Amino acid sequence: MNAEADHAELVEELLAGKHRALARTITKIENRAPGYRNLVSELHKHTGDAEVVGITGSPGAGKSTLVDKMANFYRERGETVGVIAVDPSSPFTGGAVLGDRIRMASNVGDMEVFFRSMSARGSLGGLSTATTDAVKALDAFGKDKIIIETVGAGQNEIDIVKSADTVAVLVPPGSGDDVQMLKAGILEIGDVFVVNKADLKGADRTVQELREMVHMQQDNTANLATGHHGADALADGDEDAEESEKSGEDEEPESWDPAIVETVAKDGEGVEELIDTLEDHYEYLQSSGLLEDKARMRYAEEIRNLLRDDVGTLLEGEIERRGGMDELVSGIIDRETDPYSVADEVMDPIEDCVDELGDRDE
Amino acid sequence: MSADSEQQSIRCLVAKVGLDGHDRGAHVIARAFRDAGFEVIYSGLHNAPDEIVQAAVQEDVNVLGISILSGAHNTLVPKVIDGLKEYDAFEDTLVLVGGVVPDDDKEELKEMGVAEVFGPGTPMEETIEFVRENAPKR
Numbered sequence: 001m002n003a004e005a006d007h008a009e010l011v012e013e014l015l016a017g018k019h020r021a022l023a024r025t026i027t028k029i030e031n032r033a034p035g036y037r038n039l040v041s042e043l044h045k046h047t048g049d050a051e052v053v054g055i056t057g058s059p060g061a062g063k064s065t066l067v068d069k070m071a072n073f074y075r076e077r078g079e080t081v082g083v084i085a086v087d088p089s090s091p092f093t094g095g096a097v098l099g100d101r102i103r104m105a106s107n108v109g110d111m112e113v114f115f116r117s118m119s120a121r122g123s124l125g126g127l128s129t130a131t132t133d134a135v136k137a138l139d140a141f142g143k144d145k146i147i148i149e150t151v152g153a154g155q156n157e158i159d160i161v162k163s164a165d166t167v168a169v170l171v172p173p174g175s176g177d178d179v180q181m182l183k184a185g186i187l188e189i190g191d192v193f194v195v196n197k198a199d200l201k202g203a204d205r206t207v208q209e210l211r212e213m214v215h216m217q218q219d220n221t222a223n224l225a226t227g228h229h230g231a232d233a234l235a236d237g238d239e240d241a242e243e244s245e246k247s248g249e250d251e252e253p254e255s256w257d258p259a260i261v262e263t264v265a266k267d268g269e270g271v272e273e274l275i276d277t278l279e280d281h282y283e284y285l286q287s288s289g290l291l292e293d294k295a296r297m298r299y300a301e302e303i304r305n306l307l308r309d310d311v312g313t314l315l316e317g318e319i320e321r322r323g324g325m326d327e328l329v330s331g332i333i334d335r336e337t338d339p340y341s342v343a344d345e346v347m348d349p350i351e352d353c354v355d356e357l358g359d360r361d362e
Numbered sequence: 363m364s365a366d367s368e369q370q371s372i373r374c375l376v377a378k379v380g381l382d383g384h385d386r387g388a389h390v391i392a393r394a395f396r397d398a399g400f401e402v403i404y405s406g407l408h409n410a411p412d413e414i415v416q417a418a419v420q421e422d423v424n425v426l427g428i429s430i431l432s433g434a435h436n437t438l439v440p441k442v443i444d445g446l447k448e449y450d451a452f453e454d455t456l457v458l459v460g461g462v463v464p465d466d467d468k469e470e471l472k473e474m475g476v477a478e479v480f481g482p483g484t485p486m487e488e489t490i491e492f493v494r495e496n497a498p499k500r
Contacts, residue, residue: 019420019449020419020422020449020450020451023419023420023421023422024422024500026422027373027422027500028500030369030371031368031369031370032368032369033368033500034368089401090396090397090399093396093397093398093399095395095396095397095398095399095400095401095402096396096402097392097393097396097402097404098402098403098404099403099404099406101403101404101405101406101417101421102404102405102406108412108413108416109410109412109413109416111416114420115417115420116420116421117401117403117421119401121369121371
């Protein structure tokens with residue numbers, strides 16, 4: 001097959017470090033081009049070495065600018081970086097304007113930073129369905145650090161936890177009062193909270209409110225020293241984290257208290273501290289065994305998703321054989337049948353097949 | 363086996379090169395391409411040819427639209443094209459130029475490998491149609 005030969009060559013070139021091959025691989029993944037699954041399968045055995053960081057936060061919070069500064073920092077240490085930045089697509093035309101690249105001013109002309117813009121292509125969780133596979137391509141290519149930047153997120157775009165090892169949530173100053181901090185969703189997924197634009201008025205208060213939120217979470221689990229977080233709340237937080245790590249070693253399993261970091265991304269302020277914190281978290285994941293747990297969960301979820309797609313496709317065929325969706329719906333409109341019965345009927349032959357196979361195995 | 367429906371999308375890089383601060387046209391084009399269902403990557407202002415090449419290669423765009431209103435097209439466009447060739451990206455990228463380009467230069471640019479030059483007043487539909495018809499498949 002022609003496509004297969006093409007893919008073998010593509011994988012070979014990608015592993016050899018050819019940028020064009022990496023770019024084309026990601027395109028194939030995005031387009032779900034024929035055979036893209038084999039391509040990703042081929043890549044899988046070469047993955048697992050990269051550290052994947054997710055950056056999320058509201059539109060205009062400074063995600064892209066921060067990502068640029070982080071990439072620059074990694075590069076100065078001699079590490080290679082892959083970035084995937086997702087922007088929303090139009091629900092009407094499917095078109096998109098992908099503008100995150102504009103902020104990548106610090107890494108201009110440096111091909112060791114591979115920056116790829118991605119449209120969400122209708123996906124609602126803040127990422128595109130292709131993001132996880134694209135991360136694999138960057139990992140196989142040999143990137144040391146991979147940063148995923150989500151769509152400008154509201155309160156509930158939390159898919160990033162499924163793709164990244166460490167999640168940083170950007171909370172700009174003035175993001176609402178303490179009641180906002182009580183809400184479920186995005187504020188629950190942060191391993192690190194970044195108060196970006198920390199030079200703006202109201203930053204202290206946002207830090208304070210986040211700190212309170214984190215402490216409320218802690219109080220439910222462990223009774224850590226509280227009540228002495230004043231002006232130097234940040235340094236305080238770090239001590240707390242260390243304390244909990246030390247005391248956790250012998251008895252309870254160690255835990256991670258979400259850290260809070262202040263940055264001014266446009267000037268690069270606080271970026272070093274952020275990166276140190278991200279690395280602390282990664283080390284914690286490794287030492288606690290959570291990194292593997294997370295990977296296991298992620299792969300299980302991936303298998304389920306793939307199967308759901310496949311079964312869906314299989315059923316589409318069965319629906320066609322039964323006269324098509326329109327026909328089935330007409331029966332429901334005429335009150336001759338109902339959606340549940342139709343679903344059961346469509347599923348029947350597949351269930352029969354599976355049962356038959358099961359009998360044979362026994 | 364898997365019958366995932368293929369979702370081809372036309373990806374365009376709209377690029378402003380060199381010392382040229384006039385980006386209204388680029389913005390209008392970016393918006394029109396978006397509404398036509400393309401995925402548009404906008405480069406921002408004042409890019410060096412290298413940056414454009416880097417972006418075009420990494421983003422694997424089908425179409426590279428260079429907007430130049432400074433008159434420096436004869437210097438800048440060849441640099442971009444050479445860069446694309448260096449990364450084996452020239453063959454399957456449709457290179458377009460938009461802006462104020464004298465007729466003589468137009469021919470020269472086309473010889474270099476620019477597929478079309480769109481001057482002021484070109485109807486948007488014409489540009490979009492041209493992209494739809496000529497964008498290389500992925």
